[in-house]
Amino acid sequence: MGRRFFSPLTSDAVRPSENAAPSAGESAQGRVAPDPSLGALIGGETLRALFQPLVSLSAGSIFGYEAQLRGPAGSRLESPGALFRQAAVEHAVEELEFAALRAARRCWEAQAPPGRRFVNFGTHSLLHLVGRGGIDRFLAAITAEDLPATNLVIELTGHERVRDVRSLRRIVDALRAHGVAIALDDFGDGRSSLRLWAELQPEFVKIDQFFVKDIGRHSYKVQTMKALLQIAPTLGGQLVAGGIESEQEATILRDLGLPYGQGYYFGRPEETPSHAIAPLALASLKKREIAVLASFATSIAQDISAEHLINEIAPITPEMNNAQVIERFQQNPSHHAYAVVQDGAPIGLVNRRVLMDRYAQPFHRELFGQRSCCVFMNEAPQLLERSATCEQMMQMLTSSDQRYLTDGFIIVDGGRYVGLGTGEQLVRLVTESRLEAARHANPLTFLPGNIPINEHIDRLLRGAGPFTACYCDLNHFKPFNDQYGYWRGDEMIRLLAGVLVTTTDNRRDFVGHVGGDDFLVLFQSPDWQQRCEKIIGVFNDRALQLYDPGAIERGGIEAEDRDGRPAFFPLTTLSIGAVCALPRAFQRPEEVAAAAAVAKRRAKRSHQGLWIDEGRR
Structure with a gap:
């Protein structure tokens, strides 16, 4: 001692x-002794x-x-x-x-x-x-x-x-x-x-x-x-x-x-x-593998959810009559609507303006004042899970039912009521998040753009480890976009982005959005070829859901070619050109990007889905 x-x-x-x-x-x-005092510990040698x-x-x-x-x-x-x-x-x-x-x-x-x-x-x-x-x-x-x-x-x-x-x-x-x-x-x-x-x-x-x-x-x-x-x-x-x-x-x-x-x-x-x-x-x-750093835009997309839109407004019940709801609105001028909740679950939404307009009509106060608030409620309001992502909120913005702009919507947690959101809040949150993301990445997919792509390639080259650059591009996308409109075209691009992200390993593989329907995936996963084949199969299968049944039956669509002449175009599929880069095969990021672009063009001409540049192994 x-x-x-x-x-x-x-x-x-x-x-x-x-x-x-x-x-x-x-x-x-042999029994456990009582705890020593602090003074005994300070003056003794039992501290360790x-x-x-x-x-x-x-x-x-x-x-x-x-x-x-x-x-x-x-x-x-x-x-x-x-x-x-x-x-x-x-x-x-x-x-x-x-x-x-x-x-x-x-x-x-x-x-x-x-x-x-x-x-x-x-x-x-x-x-x-x-x-x-x-x-x-x-x-x-x-x-x-x-x-x-x-x-x-x-x-x-x-x-x-x-x-x-x-x-x-x-x-x-x-x-x-x-x-x-x-x-x-x-x-x-x-x-x-x-x-x-x-x-x-x-x-x-x-x-x-x-x-x-x-x-x-x-x-x-x-x-x-x-x-x-x-x-x-x-x-x-x-x-x-x-x-x-x-x-x-x-x-x-x-x-x-x-x-x-x-x-x-x-x-x-x-x-x-x-x-x-x-x-x-x-x-x-x-x-020698390098880490994949989180992009700022991806962090925005992950951090933003419907949680930010919750207004904790006490709901009403089906037992409440219209006169009671009117009184509640008068006591709370800032409330735009009330959710009608039964046993914790929302069954409708009563909008202030709708109820007031109805109540202002002759004899409506006398006829409907004592009747249940369910009479004037929206029985099919928009519901949004509190965990809904920015992408899911964007889908609400573009849905055919636009009543949320005036009625607002109900936010739930596993089907149980937690609060209300307004259309104004939703539009502001999605718009601001996309503007912020646009400073760092593609605003459509929230994936890193050209500058982060080049930075990651440079880190790969400096790390001197093997990697595979895969250039992804859609076949016959322009006719599809012309036929169905840019909203459906954006949906197909987001579909591809989602398939790429879910099929790659975010700890090893980097997914970037070059622009339009062009993406670049930088693989460090050793099973990159199997992942690419899965990406092509999953995307080609899911893309069918964006066509109407007649187009699927015919195997394509009639549209104008680049010269304005009518032509038949097959259904949109995915091509991937892969370049395998061993240490010191490339010196600069632009060399990798150029080689991947050449591989992509060969993949599109070959109609094989995946084309591999064997000369870079």
């Missing part, structure tokens, strides 16, 4: 007495540290460990949260912080894990303890001959607003003079600031796990990481992404250029630290 290092600030009130109760599991009778690895994302190796405080196993004060909550109650936070340093030192002496040693310490506690006890006493609690200060990283927790930045900077400079590095913890959680980063210029900045979780689904998190990578060289410090829990998160952060990462995906906090990351995690970091 290591030597005992007491905090110079620990009072007798928090030191253990000789008659203190034994810690958990040490009862003489677990070690979680920090990993180099480019090399796939461990470069350090963070010591994480724990109380006696199985006790009420085992978790760090419970320890610090109790310390706050007993006004002993600084003493606990110092005891945590001593616990980390003991465990490091026993385990001797290699690399950098990260330990957490509150900024206010650092100011008070070092200000009163001096740097030398502070370092004596955490360093030793075989644990030099040059391997130590003090991780400043960002849970408190720092007012005396000047004094903190002096302490940080003094620690650096002894070889200690500084890390800024949980950057971006709302309590740490760019000013503190600029003032302290820490060697490491640990990014809050909020910006890491599900980064593959949220473009704004990708953009945040890119912005932090751009300012890091100016403000100083290397970035560490915290809370990595999946392969996708790890590979996206690696591809973005984050130098270091930490999280359960690489290893959980353990008493005996592993000297290598898990084999699966190592294999994922060594893959």
